[in-house]
Amino acid sequence: MRILVVTVVHHPEDARILHRQIAALRERGHQVVYAAPFAARDAVPRPYVEGVDLPRALGRDRGAALRAARALLAERGPAADVILLHDPELLLALPGTLRRLRRSGAVPVVVWDVHEDTAAALAMKDWVPRPLRPPLRAAVRAAERLAERRLRLLLAEEAYQDRFRHPHPVVPNLAAPPPGPLPAPGDDRVVYLGQLSRARGALDLIALARLLAPAVRVEAIGTADPDVRDALAAADRAGVLRWYGFLPNDRALARLSGALAGLSLLHDQPNYRHSRPTKVVEYMAHGVPVVTTPTPLAAGLIERYGCGLVVPYQDPPAAARAIRRLAGDADLRLRAARRGREAAVTELDWRHRAADFVDLLEMWVKEETSGAGPTSTL
Incomplete structure (x- = not known):
């Protein structure tokens, strides 16, 4: 498969994105294009993936990142079998974009990997004025319900199921234990x-x-x-x-x-x-x-x-x-x-679950190409 992985918020070296999911996809032989804020985070793409630099979404300054993400999806989306989104902000880059993709004959599976409780996270942001937090939380919940109807969802936690009307697969945040033996814990x-x-x-x-x-x-x-x-x-x-x-x-x-x-x-x-x-x-x-x-x-x-x-x-x-x-x-x-x-x-x-993650994306692509998947009208 050809996978387009996109984030404008997370560090390009994010463990879940790069060291778990992308690593699992590459191990299965899939091709990955990784779009992330490399320059803004003073990072460079790993040599084994094709990197695309995007602006970073930070505080109230998110317009440039969303515009760049929208342009990226229009340009690179038609060649992808899967578009894997890692930020709720990227849902704002989808309206109209997917309709254009489908009119061009492209049928990528669009997946939102839900990392956090976005509505709760907004309440912690100093850059969000307090009077705006309740309507923003309501808007986020509405966007989540719309995304549930139009996209495929992955959840990082079982507890996130309560935010949605239907069950969705969970890809938990786990670690890859290093081979032992390990040194005993010290005392200083x-x-x-x-x-x-x-x-x-x-x-x-x-x-x-x-x-x-x-x-x-x-x-x-x-x-x-x-x-x-x-x-x-x-x-x-x-x-x-x-x-x-x-x-x-x-x-x-x-x-x-x-x-x-x-x-x-x-x-x-x-x-x-x-x-x-x-x-x-x-x-x-x-x-x-x-x-x-x-x-x-x-x-x-x-x-x-x-x-x-x-x-x-x-x-x-x-x-x-x-x-x-x-x-x-x-x-x-x-x-x-x-x-x-x-x-x-x-x-x-994580290695016990990595195959399940890749299997899931492969199954969704098969369903989409057979016409069994959700049809996005965003």
């Missing part, structure tokens, strides 16, 4: 992996680092939202913590090896209540104990597998106590690391 370094923002606990990380120094060092890996970037940079300059910024996926995951714990300090936000933090599964896969706030799906992993500790929301002193407990008890951290690793290998391994 904890790691945070992922996007850094207030709601994701960026300022809590800084406070935690101050409480743990000098016995335990906090390392943060990931890009930061503008409102926390200066605080992280200042903390890094002062030696309070080590902020690496963005690292390619392989280098970022390598930093997990031998860490005392992996951190997930999400705040209690609606968008996080139905999502399993991928970072938690990555920590488990790399044999690292987890310290997490009680977001339901993350806490559920800890309770089910005994792979770490749960701490209250926005409570750096409690997180510091949990980390000191792990640092002072080698048996506890080794047991948590082993249980997490075992669960990741046996039940949470």
Whole structure:
């Protein structure tokens, strides 16, 4: 198949998009064109995929990205068997575009990969004025219902089913555990992996680092939202913590090896209540104990597998106590690391689901070409 993968929001090195889905498609022998904001994210396409640079959709500045995406779909869509969209914003680029594609005789399967609760996420954006948030949430729900009727949907979480009227296949955010044996967790370094923002606990990380120094060092890996970037940079300059910024996926995951714990300090936000933090599964896969706030799906992993500790929301002193407990008890951290690793290998391994993902796209293409698929009139 010929697959056109499009994002204007996510980093081109996004693990779900590039390192899981695109990798699975290529392993099956399919051709991938990957359109993403490479230049805006200071990234370059991997040599094994054809990359197309798009503007980045950021804050209120989304018009240029949508116009570019609309032009891309018109130009490259006719040659695609599957158009795989990764942002709800891209639904706005579809009206009229698909009608033109079908008039030209092209019948690509258009798939929206639903990564998050978009309506809940909007309520967390500082650039959205508060009076506009309720009507925007209503508009998003209406767009989701329209997309459900006209497109194929993939869901990243089972909990997202509640937003839609019909069941849709789930392609969960899982990890690919590295081959063992792995080093035992140490006692002097904890790691945070992922996007850094207030709601994701960026300022809590800084406070935690101050409480743990000098016995335990906090390392943060990931890009930061503008409102926390200066605080992280200042903390890094002062030696309070080590902020690496963005690292390619392989280098970022390598930093997990031998860490005392992996951190997930999400705040209690609606968008996080139905999502399993991928970072938690990555920590488990790399044999690292987890310290997490009680977001339901993350806490559920800890309770089910005994792979770490749960701490209250926005409570750096409690997180510091949990980390000191792990640092002072080698048996506890080794047991948590082993249980997490075992669960990741046996039940949470992406490689066990990768074939299902590719099979699904192949089946949808067959249905579309046979006339059994949904007919889009967007």
